[in-house]
Amino acid sequence: MSDIRSFEGSGTAGAGDYLALLKPRVMSLVVFTAMVGLLVAPEGVHPVVALASILFIALGGGASGALNMWWDADIDAVMSRTQNRPIPAGRVTAGEALWFGLALSVISVVLLGLTANWFSSAFLAFTIFFYVVIYSMWLKRTTPQNIVIGGAAGAFPPMIGWAVATGGVSVESVLMFAIVFMWTPPHFWALALFMKADYHKAGVPMLTVTHGRRATRAHVLVYTLLLAPVAIGAAFTSIGGPIYLAVAVVANAIFIAGGWRIWRRDEVVAEADGYKVEKKVFAFSLLYLFVHFGAFLAEAALRPWGLGGW
CATH class of the missing domain: 1.10.357.140 (UbiA prenyltransferase)
Structure with missing residues (x-):
């Protein structure tokens, strides 16, 4: 420093x-x-x-x-x-x-x-x-x-x-932790893919700097795949329910599809189009957490009316 x-x-x-x-x-x-x-x-x-x-x-x-x-x-x-x-x-x-x-x-x-x-x-x-x-x-x-x-x-x-x-602490709170924890790497690595020059200039050993963009793309896909069962699994706890399950399945399918597109991207093409796919996946990752935790809230709000939860 x-x-x-x-x-x-x-x-x-x-x-x-x-x-x-x-x-x-x-x-x-x-x-x-x-x-x-x-x-x-x-x-x-x-x-x-x-x-x-x-x-x-x-x-x-x-x-x-x-x-x-x-x-x-x-x-x-x-x-x-x-x-x-x-x-x-x-x-x-x-x-x-x-x-x-x-x-x-x-x-x-x-x-x-x-x-x-x-x-x-x-x-x-x-x-x-x-x-x-x-x-x-x-x-x-x-x-x-x-x-x-x-x-x-x-x-x-x-x-x-x-x-x-x-x-x-409980299983439910640990699962909420796990969702954010597993979401963080693909969220930031999607950003790092189009901000590599900044991290390189600053000497920050982000994965894009130490292992290159190709390895980072693979890591993004792997983490979206690992995140999905954690996020969907939370639906079957006391804080989950059918609303959360539907939201989690759709959101994780979109996130995995984004990770797949990032992994398949040719670096020359990505640079030529200004990393549009990577930026879209990063933008969706911001929405990802809000829809999951919003669904938790919806389940809790409806539960007193006999509509939330299982």
């Missing part, structure tokens, strides 16, 4: 820059999956407690984003899609981002413990640690398996939401 003191900032930071440090797009996924984990749990939570808990989980996710941007400022300064982030653009200093992230980490963890329970609070603290230390500081710069192992950090939120309601 380069000397973070080189990112001194200009003192022109506004509220929007500090919001950007929280990675709001990533946070939206954290909030949504954590909310689903909380709402589909078998034990109800008072609406005020639920709302406050989701807010503190969101703050914890934002804290992770700020600390990640602090540590990765040198990488962000090189990659075209991240050069305008607050630290490399000079609007926020690296030190400001560090203290902002640390403060939010402490606040979110302590307040979640006081609001919900200390098990979920400890789970949130571990998630922040995993994302910042295990993924950002260690895996991201050392191994092409960075996104495979590091993907666990993004998969923990539904388990945290479940823990807010139940104070523990």
